[in-house]
Amino acid sequence: MITARNLTKSYGTVTAVDGISFSVEKGEIFGFLGPNGAGKTTTMKIIQCVSPRSGGTLSVFDLDPDEHPAEIKRRIGVVPQETNLDPDFTCEGNLMTYARYFDIPVDSAKKRVDELLAFVQLEEKRNVAIEKLSGGMKRRLILARALINSPELLVLDEPTIGLDPQARHLVWERLKMLQAQGSTIVLTTHYLDEAARLCDRLVIMDNGKILEEGVPADMVRHHAGEEIVEVERSDEVLACLEEMGIRFEIAADTVLVSTSDAPALARTLLERCRPKKMLTRPATLEDVFLKLTGRGLRD
């Protein structure tokens, strides 16, 4: 579906995307993870043919975005990070207007709009003005809008940003349904549970580069082990861990130890280090993410 080789984007002296290569296969959900400013949104904009690349090669549906933007865009659905619904129209009006941009005949557009309003559970809001919608409803309407042209490829930039848990679950479920119907989905997120739950494959980006690529579960196993033992940080505990030669990571007032046998490690630590608090949990994508991109704050 998408093949990028050495894809680069620079604005003046700033390099937002720095020679990344990846490929997205038909039918998969492919995720871009990374802290703010990693280059995810820029990459999405290049794929959507709205921002020209500075270097490298890119093909979407085996077409070059520089040469055939309209043909590519006709087959893509886009959910942008920013909510840019048309405030001068109702929910239905937004979808109908968007359908016109795709040259969809009015009759089939009407049918499609009915289907989509049902799909995102907004049938009752059909004639409601955009400003009367909640944040979650707006995001769902944007998802419906992105599907108006029955796209083969769906590009979503932070699809569940600012949504409550109910709305997030609805969006996830809908994305899984679309995948089951044969759509290919590319998304960015910094919700790691979302990425772990949805993505068949993902890349972790930082500073315009891809740090890691793979299947979420494999990445977790490879970088963070099977399980994590969290111990409250104290000088005694640190000294004790060092004495035993156990590798650990410090996050604020917690010490993280990754292991493949949490019960055994926990027992040892309890006996030898006498921590005040301790818990064991499975390793997650968040552990991988923080390990690869560091714990420093991003702007």
Added chain:
Amino acid sequence: MTGFFSVPRITSRAWHVWRRNLLVFVKTWQVNFFPPFVEAFLYLIAIGVGIGTYVKEIDGIPYVNYIAPAILAIAVMNSAFFECTYGSYVRMYYQKAFDAMIATPLSIEDVIAGELLWGATKSVMYVVIMLFVLSLFGVMAFPTSLLIIPVAFLGGLLFAALAMCFTSITPSIDALNYPSFLFITPMSLFAGTFFPLALLPPAFGYVALTILPLTHVVAVFRMFSLPAISWTIGLHFIWMGAVTIILCVSAINLMKRRLIV
């Protein structure tokens, strides 16, 4: 990167953008059709009848008849200019409408072309309404005055493109006040609208003819409304046509430079 004068690739999809703006306009038509009605009355009565009582006539033409075409020309200028400055800026910056549009097969060239066509269309609609009002006062000669309608489209396109050039470089919506108050407002007074250019120093007359687009729109409208058509109408059309083309191309390329990064 594209230059100022590279020829933009526009498709017929530009009309989708035009259609979108028309639909929004029609939805609130009562509000939208009200101003030109009122404006025509106010200008004609305050300036035409009020001042006209003292001025009586200019170059043998009754004063009301002299300024009637200017009222139309100013409406052409204002409707297109304000639509493609404040109106387009709101759609571009606050509503992010252009971003939403270019995620579809529409290109940025199509979007801006659609906006310009819409600005020109708005000029035409205003002129049609005001022409009707003015005709009730019997200050326009028919049928020649009907020729004003198609010329309003050309004039509207000119001012829409001029406006879009400002919109493409403005740092904020407030900064659009500069061209509005320093360029558009003075032009509505000093472009041969309410008194002949000949009253001003000759140098100013030449400057007006060279750089003030309204001068040409007023001159053509007046030739049709009196009627007093002379061969110089050809020169006015050549000026307007050439400047419209240059401004349209520049406006699209400048907007592309602003929005496509």
